[in-house]
Amino acid sequence: MRFGQQLRSSLVKNWTYYYISYDDLKAALRRHAAWDEKAEQDFVQQLEKELDKVYTFQKVKSEEIVRRIAASEKEVHDVVARADQRDGDVPTEDDFELLEEDLSDIIAEVHDLAKFTQLNYTGFQKIIKKHDKATRWVLKPVFAARLKRKPFFQDNYDAFIIKLSSLYDTVRTRGNPVKGDSSAGGKQQNFVRQTTKYWVHPDNITELKLIVLKHLPVLVFNPNKEFCQEDAAITSIYYDNTDTWELYQGRLKKTEGAEAIRMRWYGGMSTETVFVERKTHREDWTGEESVKARFKLKEKNMNAFMRGELTPEKVFEKERKEGKRPEKDIASDEQLAREIQYRILTRHLGPVTRSFYHRTAFQLPGDARVRISLDTELTMVREDNLDGRTRAGSNWRRMDIGVDFPFSQLAAEDVERFPYAVLEVKLQTQAGQDPPEWIRELTASHLVEAVPKFSKYIHGTATLNPKRIQLIPYWYPQMDVDIRKPVTHRFGIQRPGASNDISTSGNLEDDSDDDDGLPGVDDLGSDDDEAVKRLRAARDAMEQHDLAQRRDYGTITNGDAPNALDVEERIAQQPLNTDDYPIYDSDSEDEEDDFEEARRVGGWSYYTKLSKKKVKAFGSTLASVAWKLVPKPTPTQVDAGGFTLGVPSWKQPGEIKRFKAPKGKRIHVPVRVEPKVQLATERTFLSWLEFSILLGSIAATLLNFGDGIALAAAWAFTIIACAALLYSAGLYLWRVRMIRKRRAVTYHDKWGPSLLCAGLAGAVGISFGFRIFGGGWQGGLKG
Numbered sequence: 191m192r193f194g195q196q197l198r199s200s201l202v203k204n205w206t207y208y209y210i211s212y213d214d215l216k217a218a219l220r221r222h223a224a225w226d227e228k229a230e231q232d233f234v235q236q237l238e239k240e241l242d243k244v245y246t247f248q249k250v251k252s253e254e255i256v257r258r259i260a261a262s263e264k265e266v267h268d269v270v271a272r273a274d275q276r277d278g279d280v281p282t283e284d285d286f287e288l289l290e291e292d293l294s295d296i297i298a299e300v301h302d303l304a305k306f307t308q309l310n311y312t313g314f315q316k317i318i319k320k321h322d323k324a325t326r327w328v329l330k331p332v333f334a335a336r337l338k339r340k341p342f343f344q345d346n347y348d349a350f351i352i353k354l355s356s357l358y359d360t361v362r363t364r365g366n367p368v369k370g371d372s373s374a375g376g377k378q379q380n381f382v383r384q385t386t387k388y389w390v391h392p393d394n395i396t397e398l399k400l401i402v403l404k405h406l407p408v409l410v411f412n413p414n415k416e417f418c419q420e421d422a423a424i425t426s427i428y429y430d431n432t433d434t435w436e437l438y439q440g441r442l443k444k445t446e447g448a449e450a451i452r453m454r455w456y457g458g459m460s461t462e463t464v465f466v467e468r469k470t471h472r473e474d475w476t477g478e479e480s481v482k483a484r485f486k487l488k489e490k491n492m493n494a495f496m497r498g499e500l501t502p503e504k505v506f507e508k509e510r511k512e513g514k515r516p517e518k519d520i521a522s523d524e525q526l527a528r529e530i531q532y533r534i535l536t537r538h539l540g541p542v543t544r545s546f547y548h549r550t551a552f553q554l555p556g557d558a559r560v561r562i563s564l565d566t567e568l569t570m571v572r573e574d575n576l577d578g579r580t581r582a583g584s585n586w587r588r589m590d591i592g593v594d595f596p597f598s599q600l601a602a603e604d605v606e607r608f609p610y611a612v613l614e615v616k617l618q619t620q621a622g623q624d625p626p627e628w629i630r631e632l633t634a635s636h637l638v639e640a641v642p643k644f645s646k647y648i649h650g651t652a653t654l655n656p657k658r659i660q661l662i663p664y665w666y667p668q669m670d671v672d673i674r675k676p677v678t679h680r681f682g683i684q685r686p687g688a689s690n691d692i693s694t695s696g697n698l699e700d701d702s703d704d705d706d707g708l709p710g711v712d713d714l715g716s717d718d719d720e721a722v723k724r725l726r727a728a729r730d731a732m733e734q735h736d737l738a739q740r741r742d743y744g745t746i747t748n749g750d751a752p753n754a755l756d757v758e759e760r761i762a763q764q765p766l767n768t769d770d771y772p773i774y775d776s777d778s779e780d781e782e783d784d785f786e787e788a789r790r791v792g793g794w795s796y797y798t799k800l801s802k803k804k805v806k807a808f809g810s811t812l813a814s815v816a817w818k819l820v821p822k823p824t825p826t827q828v829d830a831g832g833f834t835l836g837v838p839s840w841k842q843p844g845e846i847k848r849f850k851a852p853k854g855k856r857i858h859v860p861v862r863v864e865p866k867v868q869l870a871t872e873r874t875f876l877s878w879l880e881f882s883i884l885l886g887s888i889a890a891t892l893l894n895f896g897d898g899i900a901l902a903a904a905w906a907f908t909i910i911a912c913a914a915l916l917y918s919a920g921l922y923l924w925r926v927r928m929i930r931k932r933r934a935v936t937y938h939d940k941w942g943p944s945l946l947c948a949g950l951a952g953a954v955g956i957s958f959g960f961r962i963f964g965g966g967w968q969g970g971l972k973g
Contacts, residue, residue: 193316197309202302208247209306210240210313216320225325233321237314237333244310245340251303252345258296259353265289266357270365289361293354297400300350301683304396311343346419348550351399352408355552359407367407384617384625388638389610391674395566398613398637399550400683402562405628406552422548423593424565426454427586428647429539432574435659436537438651442661442858446473450647451530451539453492454484459592464489468530485523492586495527498535502527541573541582543654545646546593547612560626561616567595568608570650576658606653610673612646613638636675641665661858871925878918881946885911899957906953914946 197212218236222229266289269281314337318330337343359367390398429451430437440448448471455461467484487495487505494500502524510520533539547565554560571591573582581604582588591597597605615633617625624630632638644665652659652666889907892900925937 193312197313200305200309202306205247205302205306208243210244210310210317212313212317215240215317219321219324225327230325230327230329234329237317238336241314241336241340245342248303248307248310248342248345251299251306255296255299255303255350258299259350259357262289262292262296263353263357265292266360270360273365286361286364290358293358293361294404297354297358297404298683300347300354301397301400304347305393307343307345308393347396347399348419348422348548351396351403351550352410354400355403355408356410358403362404384615386615386633387641387644388613388615388633389641389644389673390564390613390638391610391672393674394637395564395611397683398632399564401632401637402552402564405626406554406560406562409551409553409555419548420458420593421456422550423458424454424456424547424549425593426452426545426646427541427573428452428543428545428651429534430542430651431538432540432542432576432658433538435651437539438648438659439661441471441645442648442663444471444473444643447471449533451533452647453541453586455489457593459589462489463487464492466495466527466530468526483526485527487527493584495531496534496586498531502531540575541587543647543650544571544573544587545569545650546571546595546597547646548595558616559618560629561618563614563616565612565614568610568612568646569595569597570606570608570646570654571597571600572604572654576655604654606650608646608649609669610639612644636677639673639675660855662855664857667857867929868926871922871929875918875922878914878921882911882915882918885914903953903957906956910946910949910953913949917942917945 194212194216197209201209215233215236218233269285269289272279272281314333318333321327321329428437437448437450441450450469452467452469454465454467455463464487465484466487467482469482470480472480485505491500491505495505505527506520506524509515510517545568547568550564550566552562552564571588573588575581575583581590591600596607615629617629633640643663645663648663649666652662885907889904889911892904892907894900921939921942928937
C-alpha cells in the first residue's frame with residue numbers, strides 16, 4: 191500500500207482536517223510546468239501552513255490529555271477513598287465501570303495522537319523527498335531546521351503511559367492493586383519458564399504499550415519518584431577475547447556451557463552500583479536449564495577487580511562482617527566472582543560491545559508468572575581498542591558517552607542504532623497450563639514479528655565488526671526488510687464508535703498515484719515481498735528446528751514438558767501467510783512519481799521511461815511463463831518424522847528460497863547436538879555393515895553350488911555388498927563431520943535405501959534370468 195492510501199485508511203474521522211494535506215502538496219509539485227523561485231516560494235509557504243496546523247493541533251491535544259488524566263486521577267482517588275471508608279456513600283460497581291470506560295477513552299486518545307504524530311511526520315519526510323527529487327531544489331536541510339522549531343514528533347508518551355497504567359490498575363482491581371516488592375520474582379521452582387522474543391516496528395510501539403497496560407501494570411521500582419527517562423535506561427558492557435571471539439562463537443552456536451560475561455547498570459553514568467553477570471547456556475540433554483547469575487560491585491572497584499588486584503574475598507569482606515545476608519548466599523556470590531575474575535584474566539577478556547536501551551516492563555509486583563518487557567531505542571556501541579583507536583582504553587568501559595541517545599557524537603563505524611524495539615514475553619505458568627488469551631492474541635497480531643533466539647550482544651558484535659566476524663546469525667542479512675504487516679484481525683486499541691474507513695471527503699480521493707493509465711503496475715515491490723517471506727521462513731525454520739529436535743530427542747512427551755514450545759512459538763510456527771507484505775513501498779511510489787513527472791514534461795524522457803516500463807513488464811511476464819514451462823524434478827517430501835539423527839534440515843516447508851550470506855560470511859543456524867545423535871549415526875552405519883556382511887555371506891554360499899549361474903549371482907551379490915559397504919562408510923564419515931561442525935544440513939538419506947533395493951532386485955533378477963534362459967550359456971561354459 192502506498193503512503194497516500196495508508197494515510198487515508200488510518201485517519202481518525204474527527205481529526206481529518208488536521209492531518210497533513212499530502213495529496214494537495216503532491217499536486218502542488220505538479221502544478222508548474224517549470225519550477226522556478228516563485229513556485230518554490232509558493233510550495234514552501236503551503237508546507238509551512240501544513241506544519242503549523244499539525245504542530246498546533248498536536249500541542250492542543252497533548253495538553254488536553256494531560257488535563258483529562260489529572261481529572262481522572264482525582265476521580266479515581268475520590269472513589270477509592272470512599273471505598274476505604276466502608277460506610278456512608280460506598281461506590282458501586284457502576285462507579286468503577288464508568289471510571290474504567292473513561293480511562294479506556296483516554297488510552298484510545300493517546301493511541302490516536304501517537305498515530306497522528308507518526309503519520310504526519312512520515313508524510314512531511316516523504317513530501318520533502320519528492321520535492322527534492324522532482325524539482326532539483328534541495329529543501330530537506332532547511333525544512334529539518336523548521337521541524338526542530340516545531341517538534342510535534344518529539345513528544346514522549348511514556349509519562350502518559352506510566353500514569354495511565356497506575357490508574358487503570360487501581361480501577362481494574364477495584365482499589366486493591368497488587369502489592370509487593372517490584373524487584374522480587376516470587377518462588378519459581380513450581381513453574382515452567384517460557385521466553386519468546388519479538389521485533390516491534392516503531393510505528394507500533396505506543397499502541398503495544400497501551401494494549402499491555404490494560405492487562406498488566408507498568409513495573410515501577412520507585413513509585414515515590416517522578417518519572418524520568420534516565421531511570422528506564424539499561425546499559426550492558428559485554429566482554430570477549432578480540433583475537434578468538436570465543437564467547438561470541440559459543441553464544442551463537444549455543445554450545446554446551448557457552449558463557450556471556452557482561453557488566454550492567456541501571457540509570458545514568460553516575461550510578462555507583464554495577465552488576466557483574468554471567469549467563470551460561472545448558473543443552474536440553476543435560477537436564478539443566480540455562481542460568482544467569484550476578485553479584486554487585488561498586489563502580490570505583492571495577493578496574494581493580496578486572497585487573498585481579500581486588501580479590502573476591504575483599505569484595506565481600508565488609509558484607510560478611512555486617513551479616514545482613516545469609517553466609518550461604520555470600521559464599522555463592524564469592525564463588526561466582528572468583529570464577530568470573532579467573533576467566534577474565536586467563537582468557538584475556540576485555541570490553542567489546544555496549545548495548546543501551548530504555549526498558550518498559552509490565553508485571554505484577556512480586557509476581558513473575560507473566561512478565562513483558564519492551565526495549566526501545568536499542569543501540570550497540572563498540573568498546574574495544576582495535577583499529578588503532580582508543581575507546582575504553584585501560585578502563586572497564588568507555589567514558590565519552592553516557593545515556594545520551596542517539597549518541598550523535600560517535601563515528602558511524604562505532605555505533606549501530608537498531609531499527610526496531612525488542613519485545614520479550616516471559617511466562618512462568620504451571621505445568622500444562624495455557625498462557626492468558628490476551629497474550630496469545632498479542633503475539634499472533636500484526637504488531638509483532640517473532641524472532642527466536644535474537645541476541646543484542648550477537649547482533650551488535652556481528653554488525654560492528656564486519657571484517658572480523660565471519661559467522662553471522664540468521665536474521666543478519668534481512669535487516670533491511672520492513673516487518674510491518676497489514677491488520678489481519680480486529681486487535682488493538684479501538685475507540686468506541688470510531689471508524690477507520692476511508693473518508694468520503696472529496697479532497698481525500700486518491701487518483702494521482704495511478705493516473706498513468708498503464709495496467710499491471712503493482713503497488714507492492716516483489717523484491718520486498720520476497721524478502722519479508724524469507725525473513726519469516728527463517729524464523730519458521732528456527733522454530734521447526736527446535737520442535738523436530740525435541741521430538742527426536744524425546745524431550746517432548748506431553749504438554750507439560752519443560753522444554754516444549756510455548757504458545758507464542760507454536761503460533762509463529764503456523765504456515766506462512768502469502769498475503770504478508772510491507773505497509774507501503776516507498777521505492778515503487780517514487781518510481782511512479784518519476785514516471786508521472788516524465789509524462790507531464792513529455793518528450794524523449796517520457797518515451798524512454800515508457801519503453802523501459804513496457805520492456806520490464808514484458809520481461810517479467812516472459813520469465814514467469816518460461817519458469818512454469820521448464821520441467822523440474824519433484825523432490826522427495828520428508829515430514830517431521832524424517833528428520834533422522836535429531837538434527838533437522840535447514841530446508842523447511844514454506845521456505846521461499848535459500849538465504850545468501852554477504853560475501854565472505856556464513857550464516858549460522860543454531861543446532862543442538864546431543865550424545866545420542868552420535869550413537870544414532872553409529873547404529874545406522876552398523877546396520878548397513880551388518881547388511882553388507884549378510885550379502886557377502888550369501889555370495890560365498892552361492893559359490894558352493896559350483897555352476898555358472900551361481901557364479902554370476904555370487905558376483906552380483908558381492909558387488910552390491912561392497913558398494914553398500916563403501917556407501918555407508920562414506921555417508922557415516924560425512925555425517926560425523928557435519929555433526930562435529932554443527933551444520934544444519936539434510937541428514938535424511940533419500941537415495942541409499944532405494945538404490946540398495948534396486949541392486950538387490952537386479953541381483954535376484956540375474957540369478958533367475960540365468961536359471962531360466964541361461965541353459966545354452968551354461969552348456970557353453972562346460973564346453
